[in-house]
Amino acid sequence: MNWRREGWFTKQIGRLSGYGILILTTIILILPVFFMAVASLKQDSEYMTYPIRVFPKVPQWSNYAAVFTMTPFVKIATRTGLLGIAVAILVTISSSLAGYAFARFRVPGSSRLFAIVISLLIVPGIVILIPQFILFARLKLTNTYWPWILGAIGGSPYFIFMFRQFFMNFPKELEEAAEVDGCGQFRIFWQIFMPNAKPVIATVMIFAFNGVWGDYLMPLIYLSANKTLLGVAMATAFRNPKGFDLKTISLAANVIYVLPLIVIFFFAQKNILKGVVTSGLKG
Amino acid sequence: MPAQTAARSASLFGRRTLTRTQRRTVAFYLFISPWLLGFIFLGVFPLVVGFLTSFTNYDGLNLQTIKFVGFANYLRPLNDPDVGFSVKRTILWGMLNLPLWLVLSFTLALILNREVMGRGFFRVMFYLPSIIPAVAAINAWRIILERNYGMLNHLISFFRPGTAIGWLSDFALPGMTLIAVWGGLGAGMIIFLAGLQNIPDELVEAAKIDGANGLQVFRHITLPLMTPVIFFQLVLGLISSFRELNLPLILSTVGISSGVPPRSIYLYMIHTYRQIFVHGLYGYGTALLWLLFIGTVLATALVFWTQKFWVYSEAPAEGGGS
Numbered sequence: 128m129n130w131r132r133e134g135w136f137t138k139q140i141g142r143l144s145g146y147g148i149l150i151l152t153t154i155i156l157i158l159p160v161f162f163m164a165v166a167s168l169k170q171d172s173e174y175m176t177y178p179i180r181v182f183p184k185v186p187q188w189s190n191y192a193a194v195f196t197m198t199p200f201v202k203i204a205t206r207t208g209l210l211g212i213a214v215a216i217l218v219t220i221s222s223s224l225a226g227y228a229f230a231r232f233r234v235p236g237s238s239r240l241f242a243i244v245i246s247l248l249i250v251p252g253i254v255i256l257i258p259q260f261i262l263f264a265r266l267k268l269t270n271t272y273w274p275w276i277l278g279a280i281g282g283s284p285y286f287i288f289m290f291r292q293f294f295m296n297f298p299k300e301l302e303e304a305a306e307v308d309g310c311g312q313f314r315i316f317w318q319i320f321m322p323n324a325k326p327v328i329a330t331v332m333i334f335a336f337n338g339v340w341g342d343y344l345m346p347l348i349y350l351s352a353n354k355t356l357l358g359v360a361m362a363t364a365f366r367n368p369k370g371f372d373l374k375t376i377s378l379a380a381n382v383i384y385v386l387p388l389i390v391i392f393f394f395a396q397k398n399i400l401k402g403v404v405t406s407g408l409k410g
Numbered sequence: 411m412p413a414q415t416a417a418r419s420a421s422l423f424g425r426r427t428l429t430r431t432q433r434r435t436v437a438f439y440l441f442i443s444p445w446l447l448g449f450i451f452l453g454v455f456p457l458v459v460g461f462l463t464s465f466t467n468y469d470g471l472n473l474q475t476i477k478f479v480g481f482a483n484y485l486r487p488l489n490d491p492d493v494g495f496s497v498k499r500t501i502l503w504g505m506l507n508l509p510l511w512l513v514l515s516f517t518l519a520l521i522l523n524r525e526v527m528g529r530g531f532f533r534v535m536f537y538l539p540s541i542i543p544a545v546a547a548i549n550a551w552r553i554i555l556e557r558n559y560g561m562l563n564h565l566i567s568f569f570r571p572g573t574a575i576g577w578l579s580d581f582a583l584p585g586m587t588l589i590a591v592w593g594g595l596g597a598g599m600i601i602f603l604a605g606l607q608n609i610p611d612e613l614v615e616a617a618k619i620d621g622a623n624g625l626q627v628f629r630h631i632t633l634p635l636m637t638p639v640i641f642f643q644l645v646l647g648l649i650s651s652f653r654e655l656n657l658p659l660i661l662s663t664v665g666i667s668s669g670v671p672p673r674s675i676y677l678y679m680i681h682t683y684r685q686i687f688v689h690g691l692y693g694y695g696t697a698l699l700w701l702l703f704i705g706t707v708l709a710t711a712l713v714f715w716t717q718k719f720w721v722y723s724e725a726p727a728e729g730g731g732s
Contacts, residue, residue, distance in 0.1 A: 148521055149528075153535040156592070160542065162561070163550035179564045221444035228441035234434055240442065243449070249646075253653045253679065254703055257686060257696065258460030259452060264470065281448015312437035341543030343656055348687065361545045362663050378549065385546045392541045396534050403537075403597055404604045 160385070167191075167378035174374050190379040197373065198365040200380045207357040210272055211339035215332040217279035218286060222331060223324065225282050226290025227316050231302065241291075247284040253344075260348055270351050275339065286331045289405050293327045294320060330402040333395055337388055357384060464697040469690045483697035493698070495673075496681040499583070503677060504651040506587045512643060514591060515598025516636075520628075522599070523606040533603070540596030544656050547593050552578065555585045578661055582674040586657050598643060605639035606632070637721045645713055652706050655679035678702060 166174060168186040194200050229241045263274050297320065305315045321328070339356070346356040361384055364372040392399060428436070439446070464484070467477050487493040518536055522529060539547070554561045555577035566573040577585035609632060617627050658680050662671035669688075671680055682702065686695035 142526070145521070145524065145526060149526070149532050152518065152521065153532060156536060156539055156595070159547070159550040159554060159592070160538070162553045163546075166553050175559050179559060179561060181561075221448070225442045225445040228438045232434055232438040232441070234431065234438045237438055240446070244445075247449075247453070249649065253655060254699055255453060255456060257682075257699060258456035258463070261463060261468075261470070261692060261696075262452075262456045262459055278448070278452060280444055281452050282445040287445060312434070312441075316441070337541065337543075341545070343543070343545050343660055347659070358543060358545055361543075361549065362660050378553075381546050381549050385542050388541050388543070389538070392538070393534070396537070400533070400537065400600050403600045 163378055164382050167375055167382050169375050171374045187375065190376050193376045194380045194383060197367065197376065198380060200383070203355065203357055203360045207340055210275055210356065211336040214275050214279040214339050215335040217276065218283055218335045219328055219331050221280055221282035222286035223290045223321065223328070226287045227294050227320060229287065230291040230294035244284045244287055248288065256344065269349050270354060274345065274349055289327055289331060289402060292405050293324060326398050329395060330398040333391055333399060334402060340388065460696045461700065463692055464700055466693045468692040470692050479693065483694045484701065486694055487701065492681050496676050496678045499676055500652060500678040503583060503654065504648065506583065507590055507651050508647050510587065511591045511594050511598055511647060512640065515595045516602050518595060518599040519602035519606055522603055536599055537596035539592050540594065542593065544593065545660055547589055548660050551589050579672050580674060582661060582672045586661060586675050590657055601643060602639060605636055609635050634722045641717060641721045645710055648709055648713060649706055652702065653679055655683055659683065
């Protein structure tokens with residue numbers, strides 16, 4: 128009896144300390160983002176004072192209005208968002224087509240081609256990015272969005288793999304029945320498989336969009352300042368017409384920059400985390 | 411009779427001229443054609459061009475002055491002290507970043523792999539840093555790591571007044587490691603968590619009945635069964651820390667307009683990047699890329715070789731492909 132009670136106590140203590148660890152870890156992990164949000168409400172003079180104060184004396188909500196009125200944030204964000212959507216749609220179409228083919232067709236050459244897809248998963252992207260740049264530069268396609276569009280049409284091995292894993296689980300009878308009914312291959316794909324693949328489609332589109340939205344390297348090497356995307360624009364502080372850094376206003380822009388990603392993540396976290404596990408890709 | 415009509419009308423459209431296998435083959439190649447074209451024109455072709463470039467003095471602009479220079483670009487690192495330096499920094503970076511990331515993301519997964527209320531919530535919160543783009547992450551961390559106004563130095567100053575460590579300048583390697591580990595934890599954790607959930611409950615229960623305590627269960631069951639996942643993560647982590655470019659590149663935008671990162675984080679890819687985009691040495695830069703590729707393959711092969719000493723070899727029970 129006594130022993131049991133002790134066991135119960137240690138269990139409760141274990142559980143509470145378990146929660147303590149969970150909550151503490153969460154706080155530590157969220158802290159940088161929290162500090163950024165708090166600092167975005169300071170005045171520039173407050174941001175650079177010593178000794179440091181974590182919280183602003185008076186929250187400067189006007190910093191957020193200033194992002195829209197004093198900086199080109201909206202213009203660049205619109206451009207980045209539109210490109211992100213275009214890339215997401217194109218890459219989803221081409222990757223789902225290929226993923227479907229690799230999942231459902233056993234024809235000459237199919238397994239060898241799939242081995243290529245798998246090996247591309249391990250080839251570091253940067254090794255290919257620079258030769259691609261050399262090529263696009265020769266084609267005079269730098270400072271355009273073609274590298275993104277063409278790349279999206281080419282699909283992505285990660286997404287192909289995700290679609291393939293998903294389409295593999297469908298019963299064979301599904302397409303056989305449709306074939307007997309005289310349904311063409313493309314219609315089977317488009318009208319039977321795709322409508323049932325909404326979770327993967329959503330996941331892939333989110334990954335692809337976030338990829339463009341958060342990317343730093345591609346806009347840096349391909350685009351000049353007047354065409355650049357948010358990833359590059361956010362790396363340096365916005366300036367006022369006199370050439371001074373708008374520090375806290377830029378931080379407010381950073382908060383607006385990450386906000387859509389956080390919102391999308393909270394809504395689609397289940398699918399996103401599942402996608403991370405299948406593809407090893409980070410969102 | 412109706413079957414006959416169907417067959418005849420089908421042949422009118424030329425359907426029956428191909429067998430089912432042939433039709434499916436055609437369909438397969440049509441389905442994969444966007445990817446295949448992309449693979450050929452944006453994958454194979456640039457790689458071949460890049461490979462050929464590495465044997466020339468191409469400057470990125472003029473094709474008239476282009477010359478074949480043999481293996482000169484591959485021998486040049488021997489006379490370029492920055493290559494040796496950047497390789498050392500890269501290895502140091504990997505040795506700092508990889509173990510920390512592996513241990514911490516595994517720990518997070520272990521913490522979460524229990525039947526606790528609100529597990530889903532904590533999983534989401536733990537993953538959150540991974541969705542913050544590198545640029546925004548660095549901007550957030552600057553508030554903490556900045557030399558003069560950063561919170562970390564301020565905190566240390568309570569114990570050691572006047573601390574002004576340049577976490578993002580001359581002492582940037584630990585600072586960058588912190589940011590990278592923070593940003594990678596979520597993804598690592600999710601993969602470890604999936605691995606942990608594949609461990610059969612019966613094994614753990616059986617060990618407990620035999621009188622094993624929590625530590626023994628971890629040491630003799632969880633850890634051995636997780637070695638394939640650890641191995642997988644180690645290989646991927648190794649590859650990605652060798653090719654790290656993003657973080658030092660973004661960090662080099664701090665104030666200085668020249669865009670040279672601090673020496674402490676002058677990684678191999680930074681050196682390569684600068685050869686191409688700053689100095690216009692395309693031949694040398696692509697040669698450095700291929701050397702990186704060879705180095706990565708060798709390092710990966712080495713890790714694969716160590717596999718037999720520490721990785722649990724029985725294939726996961728069933729269906730464990732992912």
